[in-house]
Amino acid sequence: FYDPNCNGKQVMVHLFEWKWTDIAAECERYLAGAGYCGVQVSPPMEHVILAENNYPWWQRYQPVSYKLYSRSGNEDEFIDMVHRCNSVGVRIYVDAVVNHMTPTGVSGVADGGSTYNTNGHARDFPGVPYSAEHFTPRHKCPSGDGTVDDYSNPSNVRNCYLYGLTDLNGKLDYVREKVVGYFNQLIQIGVAGIRIDAAKYMWPEDISATLSRLTDLPTDQGFPAGSKFYVFQEVIDQNDGAIKVDEYYNTGYVTEFRYCSKIAWGIKDYGQLSNLIDYGWGMARSDRAFIFTDNHDNQRGHGGGGNVITHESPRDYKQAVAYTLAQDYGFTRIMSSYYFTNTDQGPPSNGGYSTADVIINGDGSCGGGWVCEHRWNVMKKMVEFRNAVVGTSMENYWNNGNAVAFSRGNKGFFAMAKQGSMSESLQTGLPAGSYCNIIDDCASSIQVGADGTAQISINNYEEPILAVCAGGCG
Numbered sequence: 271f272y273d274p275n276c277n278g279k280q281v282m283v284h285l286f287e288w289k290w291t292d293i294a295a296e297c298e299r300y301l302a303g304a305g306y307c308g309v310q311v312s313p314p315m316e317h318v319i320l321a322e323n324n325y326p327w328w329q330r331y332q333p334v335s336y337k338l339y340s341r342s343g344n345e346d347e348f349i350d351m352v353h354r355c356n357s358v359g360v361r362i363y364v365d366a367v368v369n370h371m372t373p374t375g376v377s378g379v380a381d382g383g384s385t386y387n388t389n390g391h392a393r394d395f396p397g398v399p400y401s402a403e404h405f406t407p408r409h410k411c412p413s414g415d416g417t418v419d420d421y422s423n424p425s426n427v428r429n430c431y432l433y434g435l436t437d438l439n440g441k442l443d444y445v446r447e448k449v450v451g452y453f454n455q456l457i458q459i460g461v462a463g464i465r466i467d468a469a470k471y472m473w474p475e476d477i478s479a480t481l482s483r484l485t486d487l488p489t490d491q492g493f494p495a496g497s498k499f500y501v502f503q504e505v506i507d508q509n510d511g512a513i514k515v516d517e518y519y520n521t522g523y524v525t526e527f528r529y530c531s532k533i534a535w536g537i538k539d540y541g542q543l544s545n546l547i548d549y550g551w552g553m554a555r556s557d558r559a560f561i562f563t564d565n566h567d568n569q570r571g572h573g574g575g576g577n578v579i580t581h582e583s584p585r586d587y588k589q590a591v592a593y594t595l596a597q598d599y600g601f602t603r604i605m606s607s608y609y610f611t612n613t614d615q616g617p618p619s620n621g622g623y624s625t626a627d628v629i630i631n632g633d634g635s636c637g638g639g640w641v642c643e644h645r646w647n648v649m650k651k652m653v654e655f656r657n658a659v660v661g662t663s664m665e666n667y668w669n670n671g672n673a674v675a676f677s678r679g680n681k682g683f684f685a686m687a688k689q690g691s692m693s694e695s696l697q698t699g700l701p702a703g704s705y706c707n708i709i710d711d712c713a714s715s716i717q718v719g720a721d722g723t724a725q726i727s728i729n730n731y732e733e734p735i736l737a738v739c740a741g742g743c744g
């Protein structure tokens with residue numbers, strides 16, 4: 271569950287709300303060449319359609335069945351995307367919403383034609399099928415109104431309804447079998463792993479029991495024999511309750527939301543970068559930590575909340591992502607967003623429900639309301655850097671509060687200047703020679719002497735970053 275199954279590449283991109291045809295094209299025209307490990311896609315399972323809320327992004331986190339029919343496309347398009355991406359060595363990771371189904375008190379028809387009804391005591395999802403007996407019994411939930419309202423009590427968090435969402439009973443073999451059926455179908459198609467949505471609200475032993483029934487990944491999709499799903503679990507642990515990330519180490523990686531706050535502070539005050547990982551409230555073990563600068567939820571001020579840096583502050587954001595990809599902690603994911611004015615609004619659309627195409631402009635940027643942070647120069651270059659230095663640790667760390675620099679073993683060297691410029695003689699850990707700064711396409715370079723030192727000069731307000739590799743990063 272700990273191997274991303276992408277041949278040693280180090281960075282995932284979340285193409286949030288992209289449709290399958292656009293993702294397939296992006297794998298072929300950009301992601302493969304840029305060295306991305308793979309793509310986290312939005313939930314592909316059948317979900318409610320909330321016209322009355324103007325089709326918000328979070329409707330896809332209200333499942334109706336495990337049919338591969340969603341706002342991003344139908345089953346054929348999903349399969350085509352997975353195969354085309356696998357063919358160019360870019361993996362697909364599915365956002366799996368298996369803690370719950372829809373909220374209570376609703377009924378309707380979903381986009382794949384499945385009906386649902388949770389009015390009164392009904393819990394009818396004929397598309398699976400699920401019915402009332404498959405949901406956590408009320409008496410197991412110790413809260414007054416049946417919803418999660420006490421994060422100090424693990425039974426409250428796991429056995430009650432998160433914001434009224436109907437909570438599946440993961441202890442039932444029937445429920446486990448339905449989820450296993452969904453996951454094994456994804457595996458058979460060629461999906462490389464899953465994000466377990468709202469894992470914090472699921473019992474770790476239920477997750478473990480379900481994952482133990484998964485088949486190996488198919489060799490005909492380029493996975494070595496015996497490969498297993500890569501699993502990363504959404505657990506928002508900010509030392510604010512009884513649920514800890516450690517509880518989920520046996521079933522995969524865990525999202526480390528404290529990193530989002532720390533990197534934001536560190537970019538605001540470079541001095542804090544020095545012991546980013548260690549100080550304060552602790553963080554997941556590096557070989558279990560799934561990290562990111564921001565995500566779909568906290569870039570909207572929801573969920574993992576707190577002050578995070580997003581694409582809306584491009585200069586700081588490039589520094590935050592650059593540092594995240596340069597340092598050696600955790601497994602990294604880059605967010606790729608769409609512009610929004612309202613935190614509930616869904617992706618760009620041609621009016622109503624359909625998702626608009628992603629426009630690729632002549633200069634490689636995106637149009638049509640898509641931000642495409644993953645195509646920005648700094649992101650592209652730092653993906654190359656992170657791939658090139660994998661396996662090395664941070665050494666020769668230097669930080670004067672305005673600028674920071676460190677080497678990655680003897681394979682790479684990274685520096686960044688908050689105000690846009692620096693000039694320091696520093697130990698690079700590299701063999702003697704001349705090294706191109708990949709960030710500005712070798713407009714600047716460093717000359718490393720026999721003793722490993724070099725004059726490190728940066729003079730670039732927008733992208734005040736230097737990244738060099740022994741033998742080139744590409």
Ligand SMILES: O=C(/C=C/c1ccc(O)c(O)c1)N[C@@H](Cc1ccc(O)cc1)C(=O)NCCCOc1c(-c2ccc(O)c(O)c2)oc2cc(O)cc(O)c2c1=O
Nearest residue numbers: 328331367373432433434435467468470506567572573574
């Ligand atoms: O804002 C949202 C949706 C947010 C959301 C969706 C998916 C996620 O993975 C996520 O992390 C957040 N949903 C809106 C609207 C809504 C939807 C359903 C519902 O029953 C009630 C309201 C909202 O205002 N939600 C309340 C605040 C966000 O509360 C939610 C959280 C959440 C919030 C804070 C936490 O610390 C945390 O651990 C989890 O997780 C979800 C997971 C889901 O799978 C589906 C959800 O509806 C939600 C979800 O409502």
